[in-house]
Every structure is written in C-alpha cells, then in structure tokens.
Amino acid sequence: MLKKILATIGTRYLIAFLNLLLIPINARVLGLEGLGLVGIIYASANIALIFNSVLCGSTIVYFMNRNDFRYVFWPAYIWSFIGSAIACSIMFVFNMLPQGFELTIYGLSVLLSLVAVHSRILLGKDCIKGFNITFMLQAGSLFFILLCFYYWIGKKDAEAYVWGLFIANGIAWMVSLILIVPFFLRKPTFAPPVSTGKLIRQMFVYGLWGSADNLAENLTSRLNYFLLRQLGGYGQVGLLDAGTKISESVWHISRSVSTISYSQTAKTHEPETQRQLTLGFLKLTYCALIIIMVFILLIPEWIYTEYLFADEGFKGVRHVIQGLSVGIIALGSNSVLSHYFIGTGKVKYSAFSSCIGLLVLLITGFFLIPAYSVYGAAISTSIAFLMMLIFSLTAFVRFTKTSLLELLPTKQDFKRIKEGLFSLFSTKQL
Numbered sequence: 001m002l003k004k005i006l007a008t009i010g011t012r013y014l015i016a017f018l019n020l021l022l023i024p025i026n027a028r029v030l031g032l033e034g035l036g037l038v039g040i041i042y043a044s045a046n047i048a049l050i051f052n053s054v055l056c057g058s059t060i061v062y063f064m065n066r067n068d069f070r071y072v073f074w075p076a077y078i079w080s081f082i083g084s085a086i087a088c089s090i091m092f093v094f095n096m097l098p099q100g101f102e103l104t105i106y107g108l109s110v111l112l113s114l115v116a117v118h119s120r121i122l123l124g125k126d127c128i129k130g131f132n133i134t135f136m137l138q139a140g141s142l143f144f145i146l147l148c149f150y151y152w153i154g155k156k157d158a159e160a161y162v163w164g165l166f167i168a169n170g171i172a173w174m175v176s177l178i179l180i181v182p183f184f185l186r187k188p189t190f191a192p193p194v195s196t197g198k199l200i201r202q203m204f205v206y207g208l209w210g211s212a213d214n215l216a217e218n219l220t221s222r223l224n225y226f227l228l229r230q231l232g233g234y235g236q237v238g239l240l241d242a243g244t245k246i247s248e249s250v251w252h253i254s255r256s257v258s259t260i261s262y263s264q265t266a267k268t269h270e271p272e273t274q275r276q277l278t279l280g281f282l283k284l285t286y287c288a289l290i291i292i293m294v295f296i297l298l299i300p301e302w303i304y305t306e307y308l309f310a311d312e313g314f315k316g317v318r319h320v321i322q323g324l325s326v327g328i329i330a331l332g333s334n335s336v337l338s339h340y341f342i343g344t345g346k347v348k349y350s351a352f353s354s355c356i357g358l359l360v361l362l363i364t365g366f367f368l369i370p371a372y373s374v375y376g377a378a379i380s381t382s383i384a385f386l387m388m389l390i391f392s393l394t395a396f397v398r399f400t401k402t403s404l405l406e407l408l409p410t411k412q413d414f415k416r417i418k419e420g421l422f423s424l425f426s427t428k429q430l
Contacts, residue, residue, distance in 0.1 A: 048109030243320025265343030323378025
C-alpha cells in the first residue's frame with residue numbers, strides 16, 4: 001500500500017513541479033488580468049465538474065465494489081453531458097461565467113467529467129498505475145502544450161491557455177479510454193442488478209450527497225475568486241490565484257493519500273479496519289503538510305516578485321500564502337476524514353462539513369474581503385477550512401469512539417513508515 005501511496009505522491013509532485021514552472025510563465029505571458037481570466041474559466045469548469053460528480057465521481061468507485069462496473073459506467077457517461085448543461089446554465093443565470101466563454105466552459109466541463117469517469121474506473125479496479133498515468137497526461141502535458149502555444153506558435157493569450165486545457169484533457173481521455181477497454185472484455189464479476197433503474201436511483205441518492213459535498217468544498221475554495229472579481233477585477237483574482245496555486249501544491253500529498261485511503265476503505269466492511277486505516281493516513285497527512293507548509297512560509301517575498309513572477313504586480317503574494325497556510329493544512333487533513341465518510345457510506349457527514357465551510361466562508365468573506373481585499377479572501381478561506389476540519393474530527397471521534405490521544409502521531413507510526421520505506425527500496429534494489 002505504501003508503494004502505491006508513494007507512486008501517487010511522486011506522480012502528483014512531478015506535476016506540481018511542472019505547474020510551479022508554469023506559474024511564472026503564465027504570469028509573464030498573460031499578466032495579472034489574463035491570469036485572473038483563466039482562473040475564472042477553470043474554476044467555472046471545475047464547479048460544473050463537481051456538479052457532475054453526482055454520478056461521475058466517488059459514486060463510481062463505491063458502486064463498482066457492489067455491482068458490475070458496466071452498469072455504473074453508462075449512466076455516468078451520459079450524465080457528463082446533461083449535468084454540464086445544467087451546471088453551466090445555473091452559473092450563466094447568476095452571471096458567473098466570463099462573457100464569450102460560455103460554450104467553451106461547457107465543452108471543457110464535459111471533457112473533464114469524461115476523464116473523471118475513466119480515472120475513477122481505474123481507481124475502482126485498483127489500477128493505480130493507470131490512474132496515475134491519466135493524471136500525469138491530464139495535468140503534465142498541459143505544460144508542454146502551453147510552451148508550444150506561447151513560444152513556437154506565438155499565441156500568447158487566455159484563448160491559448162483554454163486550447164491547451166482541451167488538448168491536454170483530450171489526450172488524457174483517449175489514453176484512459178484505451179486503459180479501461182480491457183475491463184469491458186472480461187467476464188462480469190457481479191450478477192446483473194435486479195433493476196437498472198433502481199441502481200441509478202441509488203447512485204443518484206449517494207451521489208447527490210457526494211456532489212453537494214464536493215460542490216460546497218469547491219465553492220469554499222473558489223467562491224472568493226468571483227467575489228474578488230466583483231470588488232477588485234481580474235487583477236486581484238490573478239494575485240489570489242497565484243498565491244493559491246503555490247499553497248495548494250502541498251495538497252498533492254493529501255489528495256494522493258486520501259485517494260488510496262478511499263479505495264481501501266470502500267473495499268473493506270470491517271469498521272475497526274476502516275478506523276485504523278483512516279487514523280494512520282490522517283496522521284501521516286497532517287505531519288507531512290505541516291512540514292512542507294513551514295518550508296513554503298520561509299520563502300521571502302523577493303523570491304516571488306524578482307524571480308518566480310518577475311513582476312512587481314505580484315507584490316503581496318507571500319501575504320496571500322500566509323493567510324491560506326492554516327486552511328491548506330486543515331483542508332488537506334479533512335480530505336482524509338471526508339474520504340472515510342464517503343467510503344463507509346456516511347457521505348452526508350462529509351457534505352455537512354463542506355456546507356459548514358461554505359457558510360462560514362460567506363459570512364467571513366462578507367466582512368473580510370471588502371476590508372482587506374486579497375488578504376481578507378485568504379483569511380476567510382482558512383477560517384472556513386478550519387471549521388470543516390473541526391466538524392469532521394468531531395463526527396469521526398463520535399462514530400468510531402476514537403480518543404483524542406489516538407489522533408496524535410506515535411513512535412510506532414513513524415516506525416511503520418520507516419519500515420515501509422525500507423521494504424520498498426529493498427524490493428527495488430532486488
């Protein structure tokens with residue numbers, strides 16, 4: 001299991017490194033305004049993607065372990081088109097979509113959803129290598145595609161970035177489709193459901209909670225983009241986006257761990273095993289997040305303005321990172337607990353946590369953003385994420401009868417990690 005976690009973390013940090021290189025390139029090519037525009041476009045597409053997770057997200061993994069995946073695949077695929085249309089229409093009504101990019105965002109959200117379906121099938125089949133390949137192509141190829149657009153073709157605008165997103169995700173869609181085709185050729189591992197209609201209804205009930213959870217969490221992460229756009233324009237959004245992307249680089253650890261955690265938790269039906277898995281993953285996650293976040297906070301402001309972005313317009317990005325730091329650690333830790341609730345069928349508690357975060361964000365953002373602009377947006381995000389973690393910890397402790405002392409790392413935890421690493425590298429040498 002540790003090998004899978006490290007492989008997933010390694011893949012994500014390879015992508016994180018490329019994304020880190022891409023941040024100053026985008027900043028210089030697109031400028032603050034352009035960076036803010038593409039941030040809004042991608043955030044809008046991701047909101048639609050989260051809405052589609054009713055059938056296209058964790059629902060797939062959960063029901064694949066109880067039904068043949070073919071009966072889960074087709075409803076998810078069809079919903080990618082329907083759900084994207086509904087989500088984009090709602091955002092259009094509320095004037096959340098950038099003018100002239102409405103159809104672009106719809107198409108991008110459909111493509112992102114289809115890739116999500118394939119990746120969740122690979123995860124549900126425990127094909128972690130295929131899952132990582134899909135993610136690498138989806139996120140990693142964007143770096144090289146944008147370099148071609150910017151410096152070879154000479155197209156240096158937001159449209160080039162959007163085309164890069166389409167091409168990168170199109171490649172990921174094709175390759176991941178090839179990876180899941182062999183599963184269609186194998187004999188079914190489960191008997192057909194008594195009623196396909198009943199199965200779809202069950203998926204919707206489960207998925208609605210999961211979608212509400214993901215949508216609320218995503219809005220908590222990105223709603224400040226839209227609030228800042230109204231108050232300060234795309235330039236303020238660009239500054240927040242730059243600080244957010246640097247801070248969120250530490251989430252690659254929690255996302256990797258929670259992905260494996262969810263896969264393992266959904267497969268077992270033993271409550272104590274699920275509890276122990278979650279505790280181990282939680283302690284590993286928050287220790288790693290704290291260490292990495294400390295290193296990021298030690299980076300001085302001039303590194304960003306003189307070297308990373310090479311633009312005084314990004315002055316203040318370190319304050320944004322400081323404001324986000326507590327929230328980044330809190331949400332990363334909460335991700336493990338959230339996947340415990342989803343994997344054990346208690347998805348509504350994960351949804352409650354995210355809804356609490358969204359409510360807190362709206363309240364704190366109402367006061368802090370007008371008063372402190374970008375820094376206020378960062379602080380309100382941290383407060384919201386912290387409240388989410390507190391709720392999830394309270395629920396986890398209550399359900400599993402876990403003592404507060406068990407949440408703290410012990411020498412035995414570090415010993416298990418050390419033994420796992422030693423075993424992994426010994427195996428590689430053999």
